Amino acid sequence: MLSESYYERIFSVIGKDNxxxxxxxxxxxLMKGFEKLFKQNDGDLGEITPDEIIEVWLKHH
Structure with missing residues (x-):
């Protein structure tokens, strides 16, 4: 399960409306893609860039 701060980060990059x-x-x-990205970075939110979030978004929406 992703943390609330991770969801906030996703919302800030992609936008809630999208x-x-x-x-x-x-x-x-999409959530599976984000969970995989989170695990690849050992759960370190600071290591995940906006570009990586956008890449997951583009692959899975």
């Missing part, structure tokens, strides 16, 4: 319109399957796929 996330509102996802289908349930798109949302699940």
């Amino acid at each position: 996330l509102k319109n996802l289908s349930p399957s798109q949302e699940a796929s």
Whole structure:
């Protein structure tokens, strides 16, 4: 499960409005992508760049 601060980071990069319109399957796929990114960085939010968040967004939405 991702932390609230991680979700806030995602919202600040992608925008809540963009996330509102996802289908349930798109949302699940996107969250798996973000969880994988989080694990790749050993859970260190400071190591995750906005570009990496956007890359996951573009792959999974």
